[in-house]
Amino acid sequence: MSFKDVVSPFTAWKNLFRDPVTIRDPLNDRPGAARYRGFHQNDIEKCIGCGTCETICQNGAIDMLPVEGRATKQGDSGLRPRIDYGRCCWCALCVDVCMTGSLSMSNEYKWVESDPDAFRFTPGVDAKHWDHAELGYRRPEGHRLTAEHRLHMGEMAPEERIGSFAEIVDGYDVAQAKLEADRCVACGLCVATCPAHMAIPQYIAAIRDGDYERGVSLLYETNPFSGICGRVCTHKCESACASRHEGDPIAIRWLKRHIMDQVSVEQIRRAVGTAAPSSGRKVAIVGAGPAGLTAAFDLAKRGHAVTVFEALDKPGGMTRFGIPEYRLPYEAIDQDVDIIRSLGVEIRCNTRVGSDVTLDELREKHDAVLIALGLQLGRATRVPGTDHPDVRKAVDLLRQATAGEDFGTPRSAVVIGGGNVAMDIARTLARLQKQQFGAVKVIVTALEDFAHFLADPDEIKEAGEEGIAVFDARGPQQVVVEDGKVTGLRTWKVKAIFDEQGRFAPSYDETDELFHPGSMIVEAIGQMTDTALLGDALTEKLAWTRGRLQVDAGGRSSEPWLWAAGDMVRGPDVISAVADGHRVAASIHTAIMTEQAK
Amino acid sequence: MRTLYERLKALFPLGELTEQRPDMGFVTVPAEHLRPLLTQLRDREGYTHLVLLTAVDWIEEGQFQLTYLLCNRGAARDLGVRVMIPRPAVGLATMEGIHDLWPTAATYQRELREMFGIDFPGSPRVDEEFILEGWIDIPPYRRDFDTRKFSEENFNHRPGRETRDPAQYMKQQLYPDGK
Numbered sequence: 095m096s097f098k099d100v101v102s103p104f105t106a107w108k109n110l111f112r113d114p115v116t117i118r119d120p121l122n123d124r125p126g127a128a129r130y131r132g133f134h135q136n137d138i139e140k141c142i143g144c145g146t147c148e149t150i151c152q153n154g155a156i157d158m159l160p161v162e163g164r165a166t167k168q169g170d171s172g173l174r175p176r177i178d179y180g181r182c183c184w185c186a187l188c189v190d191v192c193m194t195g196s197l198s199m200s201n202e203y204k205w206v207e208s209d210p211d212a213f214r215f216t217p218g219v220d221a222k223h224w225d226h227a228e229l230g231y232r233r234p235e236g237h238r239l240t241a242e243h244r245l246h247m248g249e250m251a252p253e254e255r256i257g258s259f260a261e262i263v264d265g266y267d268v269a270q271a272k273l274e275a276d277r278c279v280a281c282g283l284c285v286a287t288c289p290a291h292m293a294i295p296q297y298i299a300a301i302r303d304g305d306y307e308r309g310v311s312l313l314y315e316t317n318p319f320s321g322i323c324g325r326v327c328t329h330k331c332e333s334a335c336a337s338r339h340e341g342d343p344i345a346i347r348w349l350k351r352h353i354m355d356q357v358s359v360e361q362i363r364r365a366v367g368t369a370a371p372s373s374g375r376k377v378a379i380v381g382a383g384p385a386g387l388t389a390a391f392d393l394a395k396r397g398h399a400v401t402v403f404e405a406l407d408k409p410g411g412m413t414r415f416g417i418p419e420y421r422l423p424y425e426a427i428d429q430d431v432d433i434i435r436s437l438g439v440e441i442r443c444n445t446r447v448g449s450d451v452t453l454d455e456l457r458e459k460h461d462a463v464l465i466a467l468g469l470q471l472g473r474a475t476r477v478p479g480t481d482h483p484d485v486r487k488a489v490d491l492l493r494q495a496t497a498g499e500d501f502g503t504p505r506s507a508v509v510i511g512g513g514n515v516a517m518d519i520a521r522t523l524a525r526l527q528k529q530q531f532g533a534v535k536v537i538v539t540a541l542e543d544f545a546h547f548l549a550d551p552d553e554i555k556e557a558g559e560e561g562i563a564v565f566d567a568r569g570p571q572q573v574v575v576e577d578g579k580v581t582g583l584r585t586w587k588v589k590a591i592f593d594e595q596g597r598f599a600p601s602y603d604e605t606d607e608l609f610h611p612g613s614m615i616v617e618a619i620g621q622m623t624d625t626a627l628l629g630d631a632l633t634e635k636l637a638w639t640r641g642r643l644q645v646d647a648g649g650r651s652s653e654p655w656l657w658a659a660g661d662m663v664r665g666p667d668v669i670s671a672v673a674d675g676h677r678v679a680a681s682i683h684t685a686i687m688t689e690q691a692k
Numbered sequence: 693m694r695t696l697y698e699r700l701k702a703l704f705p706l707g708e709l710t711e712q713r714p715d716m717g718f719v720t721v722p723a724e725h726l727r728p729l730l731t732q733l734r735d736r737e738g739y740t741h742l743v744l745l746t747a748v749d750w751i752e753e754g755q756f757q758l759t760y761l762l763c764n765r766g767a768a769r770d771l772g773v774r775v776m777i778p779r780p781a782v783g784l785a786t787m788e789g790i791h792d793l794w795p796t797a798a799t800y801q802r803e804l805r806e807m808f809g810i811d812f813p814g815s816p817r818v819d820e821e822f823i824l825e826g827w828i829d830i831p832p833y834r835r836d837f838d839t840r841k842f843s844e845e846n847f848n849h850r851p852g853r854e855t856r857d858p859a860q861y862m863k864q865q866l867y868p869d870g871k
Contacts, residue, residue: 143858144858145858148855151840152839152840152843153839153840153843153847154840154843154844156855157853157854157855158855158856158857158858158861159854159855159856160856160861165865166862166866171856171858171861171862172861172862172865173856173858173861178849178850178853180850181843181847181849210850211850214850214852214853281858281859282857282858282859282862283858283859283862285859285862285863286859286862286863286867291863291867291870295859647871673871676871677871680871
């Protein structure tokens with residue numbers, strides 16, 4: 095035995111002066127380990143009631159239930175998870191999958207109770223002493239069951255796209271779309287927010303399964319403009335997506351487009367099916383935009399004879415004559431419209447109601463008339479100088495650009511407005527300038543500051559990449575005209591857009607003045623409906639509310655034979671127009687099948 | 693780790709070395725070379741301790757992955773040896789045991805027999821129940837074992853349970869007429 099062997103046990107003596115690691119009173123005081131998985135905590139303000147915890151629970155321990163005082167709203171079901179601890183196995187999959195990070199587990203695990211039902215409660219709602227416990231299981235940093243970021247969408251480079259009107263966005267290929275679809279937890283919170291209430295989780299599941307026929311059937315159940323919406327929808331659904339809380343929302347719009355990209359016209363026709371046998375009823379629709387054609391689609395499917403009257407030479411309405419081709423190629427519009435035509439819908443282009451045919455004639459020859467006129471007239475700023483012929487309206491220029499008319503591309507232009515239409519005309523002008531003069535000189539001036547901008551962030555970013563200068567919080571004061579020629583726009587800095595009552599009444603800082611040079615000024619501050627075709631007598635007879643035709647929930651006007659739908663009723667938005675088309679078609683169908691509408 | 697790998701590679705048909713950490717690596721070896729490789733590691737390379745033996749179900753590939761994690765205490769290094777074996781769709785997979793190299797392996801082998809359905813013929817008590825008493829289903833760590841279905845079929849719900857589908861509930865609350 096060596097000396098060391100004799101002495102070494104005494105080295106343990108130094109531990110006498112250490113704090114004990116054991117628990118003094120283990121019978122009463124038994125804290126869980128720091129990351130112990132004990133009873134749940136739920137931050138119910140953060141929770142959105144998506145039910146993903148319930149779905150993943152392998153023991154069926156979680157129920158989603160309404161909570162008193164918590165209302166259902168966009169992006170929040172108002173439900174909250176109730177957990178049955180008789181079934182919970184404390185695996186924490188619910189915490190790991192939680193889309194908002196609201197759900198966690200405290201390290202509290204001891205609870206003695208004689209009533210077994212007490213062990214079923216709603217964390218965060220039914221108060222417990224561990225609700226604010228600091229310790230417990232939280233999803234570790236970077237540990238995610240669903241991918242955080244959306245699949246990158248390929249785009250044409252700015253220098254390449256500015257020279258043409260070719261479509262910018264590539265679309266996903268099958269592998270990319272599957273990966274993006276895999277990120278969706280199918281909670282369905284988005285469905286309520288979509289104006290057409292499309293079956294979003296179901297069609298995303300169809301992509302995951304590679305079953306595009308099922309996908310296109312699901313799309314056409316609610317939206318005959320899926321090719322168009324897959325490209326230019328305002329995708330409000332994505333603002334309600336559960337994935338947006340701790341990552342990017344699912345690219346729902348691009349996935350819809352992906353389905354349409356993958357199917358043949360034959361497959362779409364099969365999905366759409368055929369029209370019902372003829373009902374003997376006839377419906378006239380004025381305007382071949384999304385609302386009018388959606389109604390035509392629904393009514394034709396139900397066996398009614400539908401004729402659509404369109405003043406312009408091609409159908410599509412604002413999707414064709416408002417939205418530039420680089421965002422929405424004309425073939426995509428043609429495909430959607432052709433499917434609607436294949437159901438027997440007759441579309442008469444170049445037929446302006448009011449001059450080529452009168453509304454009275456339509457009324458006499460049909461059981462019902464639907465007007466879906468859209469918002470075709472540009473609003474004016476009425477600032478001094480706007481009566482000059484080189485001050486134009488964005489909607490007119492966009493229509494002319496689609497028609498291929500030469501409206502005299504200016505070498506430099508100033509656009510007034512900050513919405514998507516302003517960006518559309520600015521980017522259209524930029525392309526025309528690039529083609530004709532080789533250089534882009536377009537300025538956009540918007541009332542709103544960048545924090546409250548109306549146009550999509552993508553539009554602003556892409557416009558910037560294309561050489562367009564965007565000035566925010568600028569109010570137009572005067573179009574400057576020298577020697578009979580427009581030389582530019584004078585603006586003041588906007589202090590506030592609305593007054594204290596919330597009415598539109600911009601106030602300006604007059605000391606902050608800018609001059610934006612340009613030989614053409616384009617107003618893009620909003621649109622209104624041209625209701626001239628109604629004629630004086632009918633206009634007088636109809637009920638109106640604040641300049642808009644008054645209609646009931648089904649789109650029926652105060653005249654029983656006349657319905658209205660789309661942008662002229664709902665304001666500008668493709669998917670809202672589609673939803674409105676469905677609503678109005680249902681109302682017309684009921685009316686013409688049950689009553690003598692005339 | 694790399695020099696050890698080079699030495700072993702001269703003797704055995706090893707796959708790529710994955711260096712997880714400076715003191716931890718993984719190699720793959722065909723099943724028939726496992727025992728000689730483990731013996732070499734234990735007797736010549738100082739990897740005297742079997743840390744654990746575990747499995748992964750690669751159901752799509754029709755394979756089980758076995759991982760034998762060894763430790764060289766002197767060098768404070770771990771080496772994981774991976775073996776891929778065929779995974780029959782039904783019934784047991786089979787692998788040669790290593791309980792004669794490390795007696796503790798018998799416990800792991802008994803666990804894998806129960807949880808994955810991987811048999812190690814001749815391993816002590818391998819056919820006895822391990823932690824699942826009276827198990828009636830396919831081995832629960834196989835990925836085709838449906839945990840949810842099993843729990844629904846075997847454990848009653850207490851009365852008073854009810855739930856709502858979020859999308860349906862939102863429809864009921866926000867647009868009951870479907871429009």
